Amino acid sequence: xxxxxxxxxxxxxxxxxxxxxxxxxxxxxxxxxxxxxxxxxxxxxxxxxxxxxxxxxxxxxxxxxxxxxxxxxxxxxxxxxxxxxxxxxxxxxxxxxxxxxxxxxxxxxxxxxxxxxxxxxxxxxxxxxxxxxxxxxxxxxxxxxxxxxxxxxxxxxxxxxxxxxxxxxxxxxxxxxxxxxxxxxxxxxxxxxxxxxxxxxxxxxxxxxxxxxxxxxxxxxxxxxxxxxxxxxxxxxxxxxxxxxxxxxxxxxxxxxxxxxxxxxxxxxxxxxxxxxxxxxxxxxxxxxxxxxxxxxxxxxxxxxxxxxxxxxxxxxxxxxxxxxxxxxxxxxxxxxxxxxxxxxxxxxxxxxxxxxxxxxxxxxxxxxxxxxxxxxxxxxxxxxxxxxxxxxxxxxxxxxxxxxxxxxxxxxxxxxxxxxxxxxxxxxxxxxxxxxxxxxxxxxxxxxxxxxxxxxxxxxxxxxxxxxxxxxxxxxxxxxxxxxxxxxxxxxxxxxxxxxxxxxxxxxxxxxxxxxxxxxxxxxxxxxxxxxxxxxxxxxxxxxxxxxxxxxxxxxxxxxxxxxxxxxxxxxxxxxxxxxxxxxxxxxxxxxxxxxxxxxxxxxxxxxxxxxxxxxxxxxxxxxxxxxxxxxxxxxxxxxxxxxxxxxxxxxxxxxxxxxxxxxxxxxxxxxxxxxxxxxxxxxxxxxxxxxxxxxxxxxxxxxxxxxxxxxxxxxxxxxxxxxxxxxxxxxxxxxxxxxxxxxxxxxxxxxxxxxxxxxxxxxxxxxxxxxxxxxxxxxxxxxxxxxxxxxxxxxxxxxxxxxxxxxxxxxxxxxxxxxxxxxxxxxxxxxxxxxxxxxxxxxxxxxxxxxxxxxxxxxxxxxxxxxxxxxxxxxxxxxxxxxxxxxxxxxxxxxxxxxxxxxxxxxxxxxxxxxxxxxxxxxxxxxxxxxxxxxxxxxxxxxxxxxxxxxxxxxxxxxxxxxxxxxxxxxxxxxxxxxxxx
Numbered sequence: 011x012x013x014x015x016x017x018x019x020x021x022x023x024x025x026x027x028x029x030x031x032x033x034x035x036x037x038x039x040x041x042x043x044x045x046x047x048x049x050x051x052x053x054x055x056x057x058x059x060x061x062x063x064x065x066x067x068x069x070x071x072x073x074x075x076x077x078x079x080x081x082x083x084x085x086x087x088x089x090x091x092x093x094x095x096x097x098x099x100x101x102x103x104x105x106x107x108x109x110x111x112x113x114x115x116x117x118x119x120x121x122x123x124x125x126x127x128x129x130x131x132x133x134x135x136x137x138x139x140x141x142x143x144x145x146x147x148x149x150x151x152x153x154x155x156x157x158x159x160x161x162x163x164x165x166x167x168x169x170x171x172x173x174x175x176x177x178x179x180x181x182x183x184x185x186x187x188x189x190x191x192x193x194x195x196x197x198x199x200x201x202x203x204x205x206x207x208x209x210x211x212x213x214x215x216x217x218x219x220x221x222x223x224x225x226x227x228x229x230x231x232x233x234x235x236x237x238x239x240x241x242x243x244x245x246x247x248x249x250x251x252x253x254x255x256x257x258x259x260x261x262x263x264x265x266x267x268x269x270x271x272x273x274x275x276x277x278x279x280x281x282x283x284x285x286x287x288x289x290x291x292x293x294x295x296x297x298x299x300x301x302x303x304x305x306x307x308x309x310x311x312x313x314x315x316x317x318x319x320x321x322x323x324x325x326x327x328x329x330x331x332x333x334x335x336x337x338x339x340x341x342x343x344x345x346x347x348x349x350x351x352x353x354x355x356x357x358x359x360x361x362x363x364x365x366x367x368x369x370x371x372x373x374x375x376x377x378x379x380x381x382x383x384x385x386x387x388x389x390x391x392x393x394x395x396x397x398x399x400x401x402x403x404x405x406x407x408x409x410x411x412x413x414x415x416x417x418x419x420x421x422x423x424x425x426x427x428x429x430x431x432x433x434x435x436x437x438x439x440x441x442x443x444x445x446x447x448x449x450x451x452x453x454x455x456x457x458x459x460x461x462x463x464x465x466x467x468x469x470x471x472x473x474x475x476x477x478x479x480x481x482x483x484x485x486x487x488x489x490x491x492x493x494x495x496x497x498x499x500x501x502x503x504x505x506x507x508x509x510x511x512x513x514x515x516x517x518x519x520x521x522x523x524x525x526x527x528x529x530x531x532x533x534x535x536x537x538x539x540x541x542x543x544x545x546x547x548x549x550x551x552x553x554x555x556x557x558x559x560x561x562x563x564x565x566x567x568x569x570x571x572x573x574x575x576x577x578x579x580x581x582x583x584x585x586x587x588x589x590x591x592x593x594x595x596x597x598x599x600x601x602x603x604x605x606x607x608x609x610x611x612x613x614x615x616x617x618x619x620x621x622x623x624x625x626x627x628x629x630x631x632x633x634x635x636x637x638x639x640x641x642x643x644x645x646x647x648x649x650x651x652x653x654x655x656x657x658x659x660x661x662x663x664x665x666x667x668x669x670x671x672x673x674x675x676x677x678x679x680x681x682x683x684x685x686x687x688x689x690x691x692x693x694x695x696x697x698x699x700x701x702x703x704x705x706x707x708x709x710x711x712x713x714x715x716x717x718x719x720x721x722x723x724x725x726x727x728x729x730x731x732x733x734x735x736x737x738x739x740x741x742x743x744x745x746x747x748x749x750x751x752x753x754x755x756x757x758x759x760x761x762x763x764x765x766x767x768x769x770x771x772x773x774x775x776x777x778x779x780x781x782x783x784x785x786x787x788x789x790x791x792x793x794x795x796x797x798x799x800x801x802x803x804x805x806x807x808x809x810x811x812x813x814x815x816x817x818x819x820x821x822x823x824x825x826x827x828x829x830x831x832x833x834x835x836x837x838x839x840x841x842x843x844x845x846x847x848x849x850x851x852x853x854x855x856x857x858x859x860x861x862x863x864x865x866x867x868x869x870x871x872x873x874x875x876x877x878x879x880x881x882x883x884x885x886x887x888x889x890x891x892x893x894x895x896x897x898x899x900x901x902x903x904x905x906x907x908x909x910x911x912x913x914x915x916x917x918x919x920x921x922x923x924x925x926x927x928x929x930x931x932x933x934x935x936x937x938x939x940x941x942x943x944x945x946x947x948x949x950x951x952x953x954x955x956x957x958x959x960x961x962x963x964x965x966x967x968x969x970x971x972x973x974x975x976x977x978x979x980x981x982x983x984x985x986x987x988x989x990x991x992x993x994x
Contacts, residue, residue, distance in 0.1 A: 043316070044324075045257075046257065046578060046579060047313060047315070047324065047325065047578050048256060048578065049306055050306055050307055050309075050353055052256060053351065053353070053383075054249070054250025054251075054254045054267075055219075055250070055267065055269035055351075055381060055382075055383045056307065056353045056381055057247075057250070058219075058247065058250070058267070058269065059215070059217055059269060059271040059353075059379070059381040060307075060355070060379075060381075061247070062215065062217050062271070063213070063215050063273070063355070063379055066213060066214050066215060067213075073214055074195050074214060075195035075196065075197075075211055075214030075215075075216055076097055076098040076099070076100060076195075077095050077096070077097050077098075077108075077195055077196040077211070077216050078095070078096055078098075078193060078194035078195055078196050079093050079094070079095050079096075079110065079175070079191065079192075079193040079194070079196045080093065080094045080095070080096050081175050081193055084177065086167040086177075086179070088161055089113065089114045089115070089116075089161030089162040089163065089165045089181075090111060090112065090113050090114070090161060091110075091111070091112040091114075091167060091177070091179060091189075091191065092109070092110065092111050092112075093109075093110045093191075094107050094108065094109055094110065094127075095107075095108045095109075095110045095124060095196050096108075097218065097220060099220070106126070106127075106128065106218075106220035107126075107127040107128070108124050108125060108126055108127065108218055109124070109125045109127055109130070110122075110123070110124050111123045112179070112189065112191070112198070113159075113161060114161065114162040114165035114179060114181040114182075114189070115158060115159060115160060115161060115162060116160040116161065116162050116163070117158050117160075117403050117406055118181070118182035118183055118187060118392075118393065118403065119158065119390055119391065119392055119403050119407070120181070120187075120189055120200065120390070120391045120393075121159075121388070121389070121390050121391075122198060122210065122387070122388070122389045122390075122391070123386055123387065123388045123389075124218060124270075124386065124387035124388075125146060125148070125386055125387075126146055126218060126220060126221065126268075128220070128221050129144055129145050129146050129221055129265075129268075130145055130146070132144045132145065134221045134223075134265070135223060136264040136265060137224065137252070137262070137263070137264045137265075137266070138262050138264050138518075140262070140264030140265075140518065140584075141518075141519075141520050141586060141590050142264050142265065142518075142584070142586060142590055142591070142592045143589065143590050143591055143592070144265070146268065146270075146384065146385050146386050147349070147350070147384060147385040147386070147591055147592075147595035147596065148385075148386055149589075149591070149596075150347050150348060150349045150385065150386075150388070150596075150599060151347060151388070153349075153599050153602055153603060153606075153634070153636060154347060154407075154408055154599075154602075154634065154635045154636040155347075155407050155408060155636070156407070156408065156409040156636070156639070157406055157407065157409075158403070158406035158407040159407070162181050162182075164181065164185065165179055165180065165181035166179065166180050166181075166185075167179045168180070170190065172192065172193075174192055174193055174194045174195075175192070175193030175194060176190055176191060176192045176193060177190075177191045177193075178190050178191075179191075182202075182393065186202055186203055187200070187201065187202055187393050188200070188201040188202075188204075189201075195211065195214060196211060196216065197209065197210055197211040197212060198210035198211065200342075200391050200393060202342075202393045202394070202395060206277055207276065207277070207278075207279075207335075207340070207342045207393055207394075208274065208275070208276060208335075208342055208344065208391055208393070209274070209275040209276075209277065210272060210273075210274055210389075211272060211273060212273060212275045212377075213273040213275070213377065213379075214273070215271060215272065215273035215379055216271070216272050216273070217269070217270070217271040217272075218269075218270050218271075218387065219266075219267040219268050219269045219270070221265065221266060221268070222266060222267075223266075224251070224252050224266060250267075251263070251266055251267040252266060256577055256578070257577055257578065259576070259577035259582060261577070261582065261583045261584055261594075262518060262584045263584070264518075264584065264592075265384075265592075268383070268384045269381060269382060269383050269384065270348070270381075270382050270384070270385060270386070270387045271379065271380060271381040271382070272379075272380050272387060272389070273377060273378065273379045273380075274344060274377075274378050274379075274380060274389070275375060275376070275377045275378070276335035276342065276375065276376045276377075276378070277373075277375045278337055278373045278374070278375065279335035279336065279337045279340075279342070279374065279375070279376045280337060280358060280374035280376065280769070281293045281294075281335065281336045281337070281376075281759075281769045281770060282294050282333055282334065282335045282336075282356065282376050282378065283333070283334045283335075283336065283664060283667055283668075284330070284332050284333040284334050284343075284664060284667060284668045285308055285310065285329075285330065285331060285332065285333050285354060285668070286328060286329075286330050286661065286664045286665050286668050286670075287326040287327055287328040287329070287330075287633075287645070287661065287664075287665070288308060288322065288323055288324070288325075288326060288661075288664075289318055289319065289320050289321065289322055289324075289326065289645075289657050289661060290308075290321060290322060290323060290657075290660070290661075291321075291660050291770070291772055292660040292663050292664050292667075292757060292770075292772035293769065293770045293772065294308065294333075294356055295323075295356065296356050296357055296358055297323060297354075297355045297356050297357070298355060298356075298357050304322075304323045306323050306324075307323060307353040307354050307355040307356075307379075307381070308323040308353065308354045308355075308356070309323060309324060309325040309351075309352070309353050309354075310325065310329035310331055310351070310352040310353075310354070310598060311325045311329065311351040311352070311578070311597065311598065312325070312326075312327055312328060312329050312570040312580075312597065312598050312600070312601055312632045312633075312634075313325050313326070313327070313570055313572075313578055313579060313580055314327070314568065314570055314572035314579045314580070315327070315646070315647070316647055317647055317649055317681055318646065318647065318648070320653045320654065320657050321657075326645075326646060327570060327601075327631045327632050327633070327645075327646045328601070328631075328632055328633035328634070328637075328643060328670075329352070329598040329633070329634055330633070330634065330635050330665075330668045330669065330670060331345065331346035331347070331348065331352060331354075331380075331635065332344070332345045332346075332404060332635060332668045332669060333345075333346075333354075333378070334397070334400055334667060335376060336397065336759055336763070336769055337766075337769075338763075338764055338765075338766050339395070339763060339764050340394060340395050340763075341394045341395065341396055341397045341399070341400050341763060342391075342392060342393050342394045342395075342400065343391075343392035343394070343400040343404065344389055344390065344391055344392065345389065345390040345392075345404060345407070345408075345635065346380050346382070346388075346389055347386075347388040347389070347390065347635070348382040348385045348386070348387075348388060349385065349595065349596050349597065349598045349599040349634065350382045350383040350384045350385050350594055350595055350596075350597060350598070351382065351383045351594070351597060351598075352380065352381065352382040352383075352598075353380075353381045354378055354379065354380050354381070355378065355379040355381075356376065356377070356378050356379075357376070357377045357378075357379075358374050358375070358376050358377070359374070359375045359376075359377060360372045360373075360374055361373055361374075361375055383583075383594055384592070384594055384595050385595055390404075390407065392404060396763055397667070397759065397760045397763055398750070398752060398760070401667060401669065401750075401751040401752060401753070402750050402751045402752075404669050404751065405669055405750070405751025406751075408635045408636045408638070408639075408669055409636055409638065409639040410638070410639075410669075410747065410748050410749060410750070410751050411638040411639070411669075411670065411671050411672050411744070411747045411748055411751075411754075412625065412638070412639055412640065412641065412672075412748065413625065413744060413745060413748040413883070414625060414627060414641070414642070414672065414744060415624070415625045415627055415878055415879045416737065416741055416849050416850075416878030416879070417449040417450060417485070417486075417487055417627075417848070417849050417850060417878070417879075418449075418450075418627045418642065418701075419700065419701075419702070419737065419740050419741065419744060419849075420447070420448070420449035420450070420702070420733070420734065420737065420848065420849040421447060421448045421449060421450075421702050421703075421704075421730055421733060421734075422448070422449065422450040422451075422452060422489070422701075422702065422703035422704070423437065423441070423448050423450065423451050423452065423703075423704055423714065424451070424452035424454070424489075424703055424704060424705040424706075425452075425454070425704075425705060425706040425707075425708075425710075425712070425713075426454040426455075426456070426705075426706065426707055426708040427453065427454040427455065427456035427457065427708060428451065428452075428453060428454075428457075429456060429470060430470045430471065431470070431471045431472065431473055431474060431476070431477040434451055434453070434477050434481075434488075435476075435477055435480050437451060437714060438451060438480060438481060438484075438486065440714065440716050441714075441715075441716065441847070442484070442847055443716070444715075444716040444723065444727070445727070445845070446715050446716060446723075446726075446727050446730060447730050447731060447734050447845065447846060447847055447848060447849075448486070448730070448847075448848065449485075449486055449487060449848045449849050449850070450486065450487045450488070450489055450563075450703075451481065451486065451487075451488060451489075452488070452489045452490075452491075452565065452703075452705075453488065453489065453490045453491060454491055454708075455491055455493070455528055456470070456708075457470070457471055457490060457491075460497070460499075460529070461497055461528050461529035461530075462497050462499070462502055462504070462529070463492050463493065463496065463497075463504065464492070464504055464549055464554065464555045465556075465557075466556075466557040471557070474557035474558070474559075475557065475559070478558075478559040478561055478562065479559075481561060482559070482561050484847050484848050484850075484851065485847075485848045485849070485850025485851055486561070486848050486850075487561045487562070487563055487627075488559075488561060488562050488563070489562075489563045489564065489565050489627070489629070490558070490562060490563075490564060490565065491564075491565040491566075491567055492564055492565070492566060492608065493527070493528070493566065493567050493568040493569065494534050494535050494537075494566070494568065494569050494571055494604050495525070495527040495528070495529065495532035495533070495534055495568065495571070495572075495573075496508055496514075496529075496532055496533050496534070496535060497529035497530065497531070497532055498524060498529075498530075498531040498532055498533055499529070499530075499531075504549065505533060507545065508533060508535060508542075508545070509522055509533065511541065511545060513535060513536060513539060513541060513542040513545055514533040514534060514535060514536055515533075515534045515535075515536040515581065515585055515586070515587055515593070516536075516585060516586040516587070517582070517584075517585055517586070518582070518584040518585060518586060520586060523581065523582075523585050525573040525574070525575055525576055525581070526573065526574045526575045527568060527572060527573060527574055528568075534571055534573075534581070535604070535607075536587050536588055537600075537603035537604045537606065537607040538587045538588040538589070538591070538596065538599075538603050539587070539588035540588075542588070542607070543606070543607045543610060546607040546608070546610075546611055547607070547610050547611040547614055547615075548611075549611065550564075550608075550611040550612060550615040551614075551615050551616070551617065552615065552616065555615075558615075560616065560624070563612070563626070563627040563628070564608050564612060564626075564627070564628050564629075565628070565629045566601075566604055566605050566608055566628060566629065566630045566631070567631050568631065569600065569601040569604040569605065569630060569631060569632040570600065570601060570631070570632040571600055571601075571604075571632075580597070581593045581597075581600075583597070598634050599634050600632065601630055601631070601632025601633055601634065601637065602632075602633060602634040602636055602637045602640075604630075604632075605628050605630040605633075605637060605640045605641060606640055608626075608628050608640075609626050609628050609639075609640040609641065612626035612627075612628065613626055620881075622880075623880070623881055624879050624880055625879060625880070625881065626640075626641070627641060627642070628640055628641035628642075629641060629642050629643070629644065629701075630642070630643055631643065631644065631646055633670060635669065637670060638669055638670040638671070638672065641672065642672040642673070642674070642700075642701040643665070643670060643672065643673050643674075643701070644673070644674045644675060644676060644701060644703065644705075645658060645661050645662070645673070645674070645675040645676070646680075647676075647680045647681060648675055648676050648679050648680050648681070649679045649680070649681045649682050650678060650679030650680075650681060650682035650683055650684035650688065650689075650710075651679060651682065651688075652688060652788060652789060652790055654675075654679055655679070655688065655691065655692050655695060655786075655788045656773070656788035656789070658675035658695065658699070659695070659772060659773050659774075659775065659786065659788070660772035660773070661673075661675065662674065662675065662699060662700070662755065663753070663755065663756075663757045663772055663775055664772075666700070666753030666754060666755055666756065666757075667753055667756075667757065667760065669751060671700055671744075671747050671753045671754040671755070672700050672701055672744075672747075672754070673699070673700055673701055674696070674699035674700060674701030674702055674703055675696070675699060676703065676704070676705040676706075677692050677693055677695075677696035677699075677702070677703060677704040677705070678692050678693075678704055678705070678706060678713055679692070679706075680705055680706060680707050681707050681710070682707075682710065683710050683711050683713075684713070685790075686718055686719070686722045687722075687790065687791075687826065688790070689713060689718060689722070689726070690718070690722050690725050690726055690729075690826060691786070691787045691788070691826075693715070693725075693726045693729045693730070694725075694729045694786055694787065694829045695786035695787075695788065696729075697729045697730065697732055697733040697829065698733075698755060698775065698777065698784045698786065698829075699755075700740075700744075700754040700755060702733060715727060715730070721826075721827070725826060725827045728827070729829060731845055732829065732831075734842070734845070734846065734849065734852070735841045735842055735843055736777070736782075736839075736841050737841075737842065737849055737852065738840040738841055738842055738857060738873050738875070739777060739778065739780050739782070739839055739840055739841060739873075740754070740777070740778075741874060741875070741878075742778060742780075742840065742872055742873050742874040743755075743777060743778025743779070743780070745874040745890075746778060746779065746874075747778075752778070752779075754777075754778060755775045755776065755777060755778075756775060756776040756778070757771065757772060757775060757776075758771040758774065758775075758776075758798065758800065759771070760776075761776055762800040762801070765800040765801070765817075767798065767800065767817075768798070768800050771798055773785065773786075773788065774797060774798065779837075779871075779872070780837055780839050780871065781833055781834030781835075781836065781837030781839070781862065781871075782808070782831060782832070782833060782834070782837075782839060783797070783805065783831070783832045783833075783834060784829065784830065784831045784832075785797045785822065785830045786829070786830070787824050787830065792824065793823070793824055793825050793826075794821055794822060794823050794824050795821075795822050795824050795830045796819045796820070796821055796822075797814070797819065797820050797821075797822050797830065797832065798816070798818070798819050799814065799815065799816030799817060799818065799819075799820055800816060800817055801816055801817050802815050802816060802817060803815065803816070803834060803835055803836070803864070804834075804835040804864070804865065804934065804973075805820075805832040805833060805834050805835065806832065806833045806835070806862060806933050806934065806973050807822070807831070807832060807833075807972075808829075808831040808832065808833055809828065809831070810972060811933050811934075811968060811972045811973040811975055812971055812972050812973075813934075813968075813971060813972065813973050814832060833860070833862045833933065834862065835862050835863060835864040835865065835869070835934060836862065836863070836864035836868060836869050836870070837862050837869055837870070837871050838859055838860065838861050838862070838869050838870055838871025838872075838893045838894075838895070839859070839860040839862070839871060840857050840858075840859055840860075840871065840872075840873040840893075841857070841858050841860065842855045842856070842857060842858070843858050843929070844856075849878070850878075853877075853878065854922075854924060854925055855925070856925060856926045856927060856928035856929075856985075857873065857925070857926070857927050857928065857985055858927070858928060858929045858930070858931065859871075859893060859902075859927060859929070859930045859931070860931045860933065861893075861895055861902065861930060861931065861932045861933065862933045862934060863895065863932060863933065863934040863935065863936070864897075864934075866897040867895075867897035867900070867936060868894070868895055868896060868897035869894070869895045870892065870893060870894040870895070871892075871893050872890065872891065872892050872893070872907060873889075873890075873891055873893070873985070874888065874889070874890045875888065875889045875890075875922065875925075875985065875986075876888035876889070876918070877918065877921070882914040882918065883914075884912075885912040885913040885914040885915075886910050886911055886912020886913065886914050886915035886918075887912065887914030887915060887917065887918040888910070888918065889918070889919070889922060889985060889986040890906065890907040890908065890910070891904050891905065891906065891907065891985065891986070892904070892905055892906070892907045895932075895993075899992075899994065900992070900993040900994040901990050901991065901992045901993065901994070902930065902990065902991040902993070903988070903989070903990045903991075904983070904985075904987070904988055904989050904990075905988055906988070919986055922984075922985065922986050923984065923986070925984065925985045925986070926980075926981075926982050926983060926984055926985060927981055927982075927983050927984075927985055928980050928981075928982075929977060929978065929979060929980065929981075930977065930978035930981060930991065931975060931976075931977050932975060932976040932977070932978075932993075933973050933975050934973045934974070934975070935965055935966075935973075935974045935975050935976035936974075937967075937974065939963075939965045939976055939993065940965050940967070940974075941965070942963055942965060942976075942993075943962070943963055943964075944960040944961060944962055944963050945960070945961055945963045945978055945991055945992060945993050946958050946959065946960055946961070946991070946992045947959055947960075947961050947981045947982075947983060947989065947990070947991050947992075948989065948990050948992075949983050949984065949987055949988070949989040949990075950987050950988040950989065951987060958992075961978055961979070961980070961981045961982075961991070962978070962979045962980075963976065963977070963978055963979070964976060964977050964979070978991060
């Protein structure tokens with residue numbers, strides 16, 4: 011949620027409404043209010059750096075960056091290049107020094123950091139008597155990075171014959187990567203196989219605003235020219251150097267101007283992706299105007315944006331400063347490790363086209379300009395060459411997505427709000443009555459007693475134990491919301507503890523910061539503080555959070571943080587966090603630290619030993635690089651509108667390739683009442699979101715699937731059953747994401763990197779490596795969709811086996827009752843076909859394998875299974891099988907993906923011994939099988955008489971345009987064993 015409605019609806023107290031008006035409480039009422047959020051021109055450092063770029067562009071060839079590497083400072087050892095970059099301060103004789111470190115990592119990733127010598131030494135003075143730290147913030151890595159930092163043992167530096175001075179470092183796999191450092195002006199160039207792929211400071215836009223002292227006006231001086239004694243050491247506009255006002259709030263800026271900016275170019279690359287979260291296309295647009303482009307840079311500044319608009323670079327709830335550039339057969343990337351407010355300009359320049367040469371087009375160079383308000387310049391460069399290489403190396407740094415419990419990837423039912431425990435139990439019973447599967451029901455803020463978190467309202471939820479017990483009877487879960495704002499009221503032990511222990515975020519004066527959110531006056535827990543994390547962990551224990559149970563899980567909302575009366579509905583930037591870091595330095599990390607504390611709390615809430623822990627499930631609205639390690643996210647307060655349904659696809663795809671694949675959008679739209687057609691189509695699309703949750707605002711009509719009416723209820727139910735049938739495929743995709751960083755749902759370019767036409771496609775997607783290709787209907791009245799197929803590989807309709815093939819666009823029928831879903835030839839898809847009430851009831855159900863033969867007659871696929879809840883898989887408690895139908899031998903085999911042995915292996919194998927493959931469906935079955943009535947099955951460990959046994963078989967000829975298919979009925983082979991089905 012971020013429940014966002016009127017204060018009367020949420021607080022229900024006239025007094026609080028009056029107070030909210032007196033406090034100028036910001037509560038949106040209809041749609042996003044643009045004047046609540048800054049544009050670049052209203053953000054001082056963005057405006058300054060854009061002006062800097064404009065000045066450089068206007069001077070063109072006469073412009074030279076004022077930054078140069080001092081050759082006498084250069085050294086190289088143990089995979090690191092160190093030097094000092096010297097800035098000539100424009101308009102003066104002064105200089106400023108910036109220590110440079112370029113680290114070449116064993117993984118083939120390069121890391122470039124630039125700090126400021128004077129601030130690092132503490133040789134500056136803070137204004138206003140501030141308690142803030144003097145250094146540039148250097149702890150983002152502590153929160154975002156978890157590994158992959160081992161320095162390269164094979165990196166070698168050599169001098170380069172260059173009139174401006176240069177050095178070259180060869181590094182990476184087989185020494186195929188190179189970094190060329192040019193001394194004057196300072197620049198960096200990254201090459202793979204001799205070709206340049208990434209350039210730093212090519213346009214000379216590097217700009218680290220050095221510390222300078224403001225000469226304050228002497229009291230009693232006149233207001234004429236003599237009274238204006240502010241020190242000016244550059245020709246820049248100083249108006250936002252020392253303080254900045256917006257929306258009635260003034261930022262005191264005790265350290266003065268301190269932004270960091272850099273231009274990073276991708277020569278020969280037309281498409282760049284990533285930097286979520288924005289309601290925009292997956293392939294990012296230009297931001298300097300022009301037809302179809304934006305006039306504003308993409309902004310990363312986590313904010314509570316009410317009813318966000320479509321097709322915009324405007325900031326939203328999360329920030330992952332990770333960008334990929336892609337062209338035919340090559341993908342590279344960069345990670346801008348900075349947690350402050352950040353803006354990114356994108357320009358795409360065509361070069362080399364000859365208008366007299368027909369058919370010869372120029373190449374596109376994508377030029378980006380990154381601007382952050384404070385902190386270090388800290389950038390990682392990934393040279394690919396494949397999309398998988400880039401996402402894997404990024405995941406090694408920031409962590410792969412957690413492997414969730416299996417219930418978490420099933421269907422979640424939510425609204426603001428289920429108002430009583432009886433309401434929850436009634437909804438639960440009605441899902442059963444209508445044979446509609448679901449796994450989780452959610453509670454929004456109204457379950458609490460007067461918005462006090464860690465309480466149940468005794469009037470509306472008098473018996474949460476009974477509620478939990480009913481849900482648990484069908485293996486269902488409850489998710490309850492817990493936000494970071496703690497109500498400031500008497501007789502509330504939680505807030506008393508937080509204040510007495512000094513665990514709240516502080517204002518600029520070092521006192522607990524008080525703001526306004528759903529409870530009214532509130533304090534915010536400071537989860538940058540290790541003591542606050544320990545305290546927070548204790549609050550989730552069953553004897554503290556009374557009414558919860560082992561099947562209770564947590565939703566963290568409003569954690570940008572959202573502050574109704576704060577600037578841009580968040581905290582003032584000059585607030586202070588643990589260690590006296592200013593909020594401006596850490597803003598985009600705030601949501602990560604909060605969900606990290608909750609994740610830790612959920613691990614230890616029952617006091618069990620680590621061996622007995624269950625995997626937490628935590629949903630977060632705000633996120634940063636690394637948040638994927640702790641749970642899921644959703645795209646926030648969307649609307650019941652076709653455009654928001656369409657936008658959810660590129661938003662989720664972009665999140666997936668940016669390392670956070672456990673993503674979804676509110677099915678049906680949070681605000682407004684969807685038409686029955688829109689709701690139905692949204693469920694069909696949502697069945698292919700990694701995180702699948704229906705949710706709605708408190709003012710909307712109830713829209714549980716059983717209330718929609720026929721034929722819609724039946725169609726929605728079929729979409730839900732499709733999700734449940736494919737849970738083995740989904741879980742396998744999540745496992746792959748958890749160990750390789752591969753997205754759970756994948757865009758076309760990721761699976762077909764050599765196909766240029768796939769690069770901008772963001773309205774269709776693959777489910778993991780299954781070959782399942784879905785193109786959800788996202789337009790009203792649409793009864794067919796155009797699906798782009800990159801090559802001649804056959805695809806088959808999932809439901810009736812109609813054959814399609816490219817290259818190019820094919821028209822796929824999509825009447826209301828149908829999800830446009832194709833199966834790529836050459837894949838084997840695992841599923842469970844028995845409808846159940848919840849995923850927990852499916853654990854011991856048999857599998858069906860759908861084998862989709864390619865033109866040669868072969869196919870392959872995988873399935874990964876574990877207990878779906880514990881960490882036993884880390885000790886070998888899992889089954890991971892690879893299936894392959896060999897085109898030559900016509901035999902389908904099952905083998906272990908990798909040798910496994912651990913303390914939990916034998917026990918899990920015994921537990922799963924009764925789980926069989928009950929059916930094998932072969933699509934595109936060859937005509938030579940016509941008339942065959944049996945195949946032969948052999949299984950490891952079988953008795954001699956059973957080692958090659960006949961099993962019933964049927965071949966069915968396809969109708970016009972449809973593939974022939976065959977079925978092996980009940981081969982009775984164990985899913986965890988080696989076996990062979992011989993079709994010859």
